[in-house]
Amino acid sequence: MIENIYYMVFAVLPTVQNQEFDNIESAMVSCWIKSTDAQSSYITASFFIEKSDWEIVENTQKPIVVNEENFIDKEIGLKNFYIAQKEKMSFLYLAVSKDGKTEKKVNLKSSYKLNMSNFLQKLNDISEEGRCLHYQADNRCNEIINAHSIQHKGVLSNIANEKNEIYALSKNTGDFKKNDGNIGFRRYPISKFSIFRGFCKNHDNDLFKPIDTSYFKYTDEQQIFLYAYRSLSKELFDKENALNMYINILEDVKENIGLSKNISSHIRGTENSLHSLNVHKKIYDHVLENETYNDMRYVSFNSMDESIMAFSNILYPDFDFMGNLIQNLSNTNIENTFDLITFCSAPTKNGWSFIFSWHKSSDNSCLAFIQSLKEMMKKGYSLSDLLFKFVLLNSENFAFSPAWWKSLSADKQKEISQSVTNMMQPTLAIRQYYLYNGLENISNWNFDKINDNLTVLK
């Protein structure tokens, strides 16, 4: 995705928290924002303006793409353009003083400094405490363990190096700076990767035995269900914890208009997503209790190659592989339940499988989603490229084989880091990413056999 510099202007008023509230009547703020699209640049600009204790009155200049030539005689403009190229954004405030006579440039700091490390610590504490998500959980679930959302044995150990390490997204903020503002990859021991404290020891052992002690057998619906159940449980656990953290943050930032608006919208989004997750969890619990595993649909792509990547996650599919909207996630009616698909890698006797699966109650979106994948294959698109893009752009819960990662050229490593970074930007408007060029000829996955239980598709 190409990034441009977007330029826009807002008319703003200082809020009571603003340091210059007593001196300044109003201000105009010019913004230079590096972004892939106008809407994202607008969201980024307005967030940072409001965070710095200004209230937006009007967007007097809508976002437009600018380049150096636009500022050729304007030294200050050009300077800000260069800053945005380097630091992703630049703001210039021109303020009118209360006496109306003087105009001055102001450079303000936000009244509030978010102590992110406190909140991350809090999130960590909530996650550490753990709880058992089994449908029969009760007071006997006293030994919460570090469950793996991706199997330790089999999936992860298959791709690990001799020291039992894999490459995963770096959580180290220093790497972010080292990597030109892109998210980097780092080696982690598999024992530290992808764990969540969402089951007690007994339930975890009992429940996941059929997938933890046996290879995936292409068409085994109980195994397919269990992989899906584990992905769903992990997401539910994480979302509940995130909601808890945002509620804590909101209490702390309520004085600051920009931040409290931003955090409130995170809370609304998380609540929406959690509502759907809870509905699906009940449906899945019902399948588990009644062993109605054939209510699950699946498509498995089976490879005889060694696996180079491990992953597991869930998704509310919004766009299909051809870029068509299949369900509108901006429908914020809390009664609305989004269709949910799960995906993961699984070890087989002779290689590995890529599994998509969902409960029949999500047929509406998921069938359209899989149908579009078939259409793209018919059109000659590479299945390997499509699936690889899909995982990278829809999940943070994945790991690479160290040998494979090191075998990639620096350019390809950079392409991967950049794509993942772009997708993680919450303000990004473009979501029709499967058509986007890039990440091609990297995975080179060969699939020998495709299995499914979809009688409805041709």
Ligand SMILES: [Zn+2]
């Ligand atoms: Zn339990």
